[in-house]
Amino acid sequence: MQPLELQDYRRVQPLFTALNDTQPMSASVLAGVYPGRVYVDDVAAPHSALLLTYIESEASGVWAFLVGDPCNTAFNRDLNTAIFRRTIINEKVPMLFWTCDPGDWGGKIAEVFNPLPPIWFGRDHYIARQVNYDWRSALPEGFVVERMGDALRQRQGLELPPDVAATLEKWRELECAGFTDRGFSDYGFVVLDMRCEKPTISSWATVDFIVDGRGDLGFFTQPDYRRQGLGTIAVAAALEDGFGRGLQQVNWTCDTDNPGSSHTARFLGLERIAGYQMAFLLLDESRHMEVFRQFSQSG
Numbered sequence: 001m002q003p004l005e006l007q008d009y010r011r012v013q014p015l016f017t018a019l020n021d022t023q024p025m026s027a028s029v030l031a032g033v034y035p036g037r038v039y040v041d042d043v044a045a046p047h048s049a050l051l052l053t054y055i056e057s058e059a060s061g062v063w064a065f066l067v068g069d070p071c072n073t074a075f076n077r078d079l080n081t082a083i084f085r086r087t088i089i090n091e092k093v094p095m096l097f098w099t100c101d102p103g104d105w106g107g108k109i110a111e112v113f114n115p116l117p118p119i120w121f122g123r124d125h126y127i128a129r130q131v132n133y134d135w136r137s138a139l140p141e142g143f144v145v146e147r148m149g150d151a152l153r154q155r156q157g158l159e160l161p162p163d164v165a166a167t168l169e170k171w172r173e174l175e176c177a178g179f180t181d182r183g184f185s186d187y188g189f190v191v192l193d194m195r196c197e198k199p200t201i202s203s204w205a206t207v208d209f210i211v212d213g214r215g216d217l218g219f220f221t222q223p224d225y226r227r228q229g230l231g232t233i234a235v236a237a238a239l240e241d242g243f244g245r246g247l248q249q250v251n252w253t254c255d256t257d258n259p260g261s262s263h264t265a266r267f268l269g270l271e272r273i274a275g276y277q278m279a280f281l282l283l284d285e286s287r288h289m290e291v292f293r294q295f296s297q298s299g
Contacts, residue, residue: 001078004038012038012049015067018101022125023272024209024216024251026065031211033183034225035174039088041068048072049244050079052088055218057167057210059092065099070106070208078086083281098279109279116288118279122256126270128217128239129249133268134246135236138229139195142195145237148188148204156200163220164190164204177245185210189237205234207242207250215242217252232264239268 009030020027029036029051036053040046047116048068054060070076082088089096100109109118121209138144146152153160153168160168167188174184176286188206205219217238221231239250251269254261265272284289 001041001075001082002043004043004046004049005220006032008043009038011043012067013039014047015046015049016051016065016101019065019099020069022127022251023065023099024211024214025053025055025063026051026215028209029159031183032047033179033185033211034209035177035179037088038069039079039082041072046048048075049169051089051179056163056170058090059094060166061095061097062089062093063099064096064115065101066109066112067101070100070102070108072120076108076111083112083283086168092243093283095280095282098281099276100156100279103276106122113281116285117292118282119288120277120279120290121295122271123253123276123278125274125276126254126272127249128252128253128268128270130243131236131268133232133236135233135240139191139232139233140228142193143202143230143233144194145189145233147241148191148206150189152190155199158192158201159198161201161204161222162203167206186215187238187241189234189241191234193225199288203226203230203234205231205238207238210242213246213248215247215250217249217250219261226260232267232288235259235268 016026016030028034034053037051038049039260041048048070051065052062054062073112080178148168171186174180186206186208188204190201190204193202202225203221205217207215207217219231219235242250252265256275282291
């Protein structure tokens with residue numbers, strides 16, 4: 001298993017064709033507009049490939065995309081060794097989330113995870129190509145919608161939720177690292193509750209990993225503000241902005257047992273196109289086995 005240099009990413013593009021259509025995370029790394037690493041079995045003619053990236057930081061978990069020939073025993077063995085010796089991930093990484101093509105890695109994912117059993121869980125994939133929701137009319141009195149950026153970070157008296165603060169810091173770091181010059185253009189919106197002395201962020205939505213007219217949607221509503229349509233407003237504002245600036249498709253995935261998020265997606269007209277299985281690997285063996293038993297019992 002060998003690392004691939006950025007200028008050679010084009011060599012693995014054919015292996016990632018199926019995933020890149022629905023997983024902008026992998027597509028943005030291969031396009032060079034988002035950080036990540038690619039490993040292959042053969043630099044000159046790859047048959048199997050692994051792509052590693054993250055959403056907030058590696059300390060929050062690494063997302064792994066595994067494509068190509070799943071019956072490549074030497075590659076699977078080298079990958080297994082590299083994971084557990086942490087030669088391709090740092091000591092801060094608590095877990096890896098795996099999306100594969102083929103979806104179950106040809107039944108060979110156990111070779112990669114050995115000696116730990118894979119933990120599989122269901123995901124639903126949705127696509128938005130337009131937004132028809134008038135979020136401005138739905139915005140309750142005392143609430144405003146604002147773009148995520150430096151102005152939000154500098155707003156007097158505003159306490160940023162950890163996820164929002166981490167996202168803004170990541171964007172700043174990527175800009176400093178030159179990714180904006182390469183085409184990095186992720187963005188987001190928040191819904192602010194202005195009714196109290198200090199404004200409060202009630203919900204937010206981001207469109208990340210933007211490349212080739214596609215992006216990936218993420219959103220969240222604070223517990224005290226749920227069931228008021230505020231998450232829907234944040235999502236609609238983000239979709240409207242993206243489509244207005246030339247995006248053709250926004251992807252969104254969620255766990256199959258997340259009915260609240262699925263309801264928001266359907267309400268806004270997102271189209272469910274497929275379900276798929278994702279695996280995860282906790283690098284603390286005892287914790288992994290505890291979660292495996294929980295999933296086994298619930299299944």
